[in-house]
Amino acid sequence: MKLRTKFNLVLVTACIIGLGAASFLSYRAAQENALHEIENEIAIIRGNALAVRHYTSTGITPLLADDNDILFIPHSVPSFSAQTVFARFQESFSDYSYKEAALNPTNPDDLANDWEAALIDQLRADQSLDRVVSIRETDSGRSYVVAFPFKITNEGCLRCHSDPDIAPAAMLDLYGPENGFGWQLGETIGAQIISAPMTLADKRALDLVIVILAAIVVAFAVVIILVNIMLSRIVLKPVTVMSQISEQVSMGDFSADEYVKKGKDEISSLSESFNRMRRSLNSAMKLLDD
Template identity: 35%
Template sequence: MLRNLQIKQKFTVLLLFVLLVGISISGLALSFVLRQNAQLEVENTALILMETMSSIRNYTSTQINPELQEQLVTNFLPQSVPAYSAREVFENLRSKGEYKDFFYKEATLNPTNLRDKADTFEAKIVERFKDQGKTELSGFRSLPGGDIFYIARPLAVTEESCLVCHSTVDVAPKSMIQRYGTAHGFGWKLNEIIGAQIISVPADRVIQKANKSSVVIIGIVSIIFVTVIVLVNVFLNRQVILPLKRITRVAEEVSTGHMEVDFDQVSNDEIGNLARAFKRMKLSLEMAMKRLKNSGGTNRNTAE
């Protein structure tokens, strides 16, 4: 099939093939790199949010809770619980458009408020923190509503003030026991990992962000490459195709005896060399024809 194509068409087919192969390979590579970058960006945002929640927990535990100790005996205030404060602040933060897709949970093995109860998957994360000594875990999780990307850090009892409510039932505020009962949230120990801070975001956010960037970059690369193909064709047409057509036309006229035409040398490249070679061939042909003509005249005179 290529034999029946002109040089310009062959170059166009070759460049289009290179374009398709290049876009396919670069598309796969870009998809992987951009997905990793998008995941890293989400991780960084999640870690900033997690550090913020940890600061809120610490503030509540060290400054708010001690001021309310006397009042907590008769009237338990959820706002004095670090986990509650962090969760409420995060929900307020989610009202902002930038963070609406993020979710925060302090998944606890034995929480006072069952809202914070770790499910089976989250409990395994907590156990990994306890058994393997890891300080951070991240990955994807499949849920009925779709996959999510999560990042988790261990949640440990670092303040003795936490044990006032969570060590044993007899020392816990009676108002808290009246609110939550005595079945959950006790037996904690200082420096024990009792749960995990988990921030999650729909996996589609990571994938769509990467895909959007891939489409933009591949689009730009495609436009650049198509422009290169057009410019190469223009250059090929002006510097190769047209000069070859002129040489071919002159050669055809010379072959029919029109010796007044000449091969013009318009460049010093291979095409110019070809024109010079044809020009020398034409001169040689003219000289040969003159010798033949003179030889023919001499033979006639001798015969007479």
């Protein structure tokens, strides 16, 4: 195998190994990054929903408290306002979703579907969990879902969610006595289920990996080209010339010019020694001829 082939083989193998390692590591790092981004988006959505809930319970509920006995106004319910505000937000960000899902909800729209109920069951089974994460395939691509438990820690909630007999009559007129009752203090009755699309983050992670790989390919291409040029100039050309001359000399033909490679590297000193050897050989031959 020729010297150049050997060098190129080693360089190309190193390039392939480098690319493999870089793509694996960079894809993993980029995906982790993308996940952090999605988690951050979900934290912002949740933070906003909690702020709307807080504003409703501290700002709106007291204002409407008196009217609620006569005509129940859902706008005074934190869950209603958080989900109504989100529905408006979703008009611009349709890939995101927020639901206050319950196993036995007051508003049937909040009834957990099968996969939501499964997440809620996990939270009910292990009370120490503060969230459950799941990745779901949807029509518009993969979706990252986080469920945060809704635990009844405040006795005030029980007025409307434990026994229809003590619930405001106006509320029963609107929602009926069937659903959303029987909740217990300390019970996880449902979950805030927030989902964010993964497609964009996945694409960004892939784009980043492609840029990193392209940069590595360019770097290796430059190295391979430079090594080939240097190999050719410093080693291959001089060695080929010297080997041709030595071929001639070995046949007793001393007519070729001496080859002198300028410089101080090993090939230059080889060319000098070669020329010296050739001269000595020439004189020895002449001596023999005489």
